[in-house]
Amino acid sequence: MHETKLQWADSLRALATVSVIILHVTAPLLTSMESLSNWWIGNIIQSSVRFSVPIFFMLTGSLLFDKEYAIDVFLKKRFFKVVLPFLFWSIPYILFSLVIKIMHKEHLDFFQVFMFTIDQFKNGSSYHLWFVYTLLGIYIFTPIISKWIKNSTNKEVLYFLSIWLITILYTYPIFSIFSTKLDLSHFTGFLGYAILGYYLRKISFENSTKKNLIAFILFFTGLLITIVGTFFLYKIKGKMDELYYEYLTFNVLMCSMGIYLYIKDKNIKSIFFLNFLNLINKFSYGIYLVHVLVLAFLTKAGITCFFIHPLIGIPVTSLLCLTISTLLIYIINKLPYGKYISG
Secondary structure: OOOHHHHHHHHHHHHHHHHHHHHHHHOHHHHOOOOHHHHHHHHHHHHHOOOHHHHHHHHHHHHHOOOOOOHHHHHHHHHHHHHHHHHHHHHHHHHHHHHHHHHOOOOOOHHHHHHHHHHHHHHOOOHHHHHHHHHHHHHHHHHHHHHHHHOOOHHHHHHHHHHHHHHHHOOOHHHHOOOOOOOOHHHOOOHHHHHHHHHHHHOOOOOHHHHHHHHHHHHHHHHHHHHHHHHHHHHHHOOOOOHHHOOOOHHHHHHHHHHHHHHOOOOOOOHHHHHHHHHHHHOHHHHHHHHHHHHHHHHHOOOOOOOOOHHHHHHHHHHHHHHHHHHHHHHHHHOOOOHHHHO
């Protein structure tokens, strides 16, 4: 079992893992224009779980940035822990794509298959694997930035986060008119979430009631902006616009901070629930890598958010996907050398 003081981090990782599955299960509702009520269900649920990916990045900063590393040791450890499972699970996604091409009667010679495979490894063999490429970019920078952040004052960290926040506000068209030629690219991107996670772990509150109140205000304000903003864009443009779903937006940032702060330092008392969270947490990376493949097979079997009313279809499909994904990773992890590829 993990250290008690880090139980909240395990809970966050497990919650983010489950939430990202719900996010992908719900996505088809937003492109189906047959039912406005279904669209609203999709919009509300999607908006509620957009914190999932930012939480992963925030945990990275929380748990890694307060240590110093020898570059070769750190990168070697990350290679075996992150890169090998990623390379392994990229293969079935590539094969799946090739099978679809063959089923559509595309003629592919050996050179075309080879170049397609190289391109898939280079750019991502599935839509969700962008996260791994971004995470690896942060990992490459970690031995450097961890030294900076450990020797920085809270004021200096806040200085970085303040400028990062400005770059996030530029995401909205209403604020982009204030952008200038001033180069703020060094402060942009998901690295900000990692630094934010580190900063939020270090700060303390006078009492848990105050912390929880701030967390609730942040989450529900961000959630309301996401839901309403997405609806208004839908009405104005007559089609789905995912601006307010973007992870690097202020509304999603608010939701992510709210979830992080609420769960931070909380310990689970229920043994059953704790065991469940520990199981998901232990295999979270592998579950993330494989779950889209599992969803593809569930879709082929007719099990999606549409197979019954979405309010039932979403939890059933999500639970099935989570269960099968966890079981797959668990079995592979038990095989000889399986821990190196299971994730």
